[in-house]
Amino acid sequence: MLHPIFSTVLRHPELIADHASNYAALLRLETAEAGKGLISRLVAGVLAAVSAMLALGLAGTAAMLGLLQGSFHWVLVAVPGISLLIALLAGYFAARPMQFHGFDDLKMQVDADIQALRAAGDAHGR
Secondary structure, three states: OOOHHHHHHHHOHHHHHHHHHHHHHHHHHHHHHHHHHHHHHHHHHHHHHHHHHHHHHHHHHHHHHHHHHOOOOOHHHHHHHHHHHHHHHHHHHHHOOOOOOOOHHHHHHHHHHHHHHHHHHHHHHO
């Protein structure tokens, strides 16, 4: 007496192929989802670093212009301030705790398949 999974594989191999292709599609979707989160955090980190360097350069330029002109103008603070604000927001986005739920659906599917195989084995063993 063969286990039900073996008799199914022998009678209907296309079902196993379909099941394997569905697993591959689920894995591809889960990987793409995990990759999106990592890429967005990486872009935010690069944007934060570039904006911080730009803010530093603009602040130095504003300080030199202010000293050369001998007067204060609000634009000398606003322009580097905008770059600094962008750097702070992007840095916050890049550094916030990541809620990674990657591959949860795949794990649930594997667990469901294992339960189904155990149930089929128990029913076959009786």
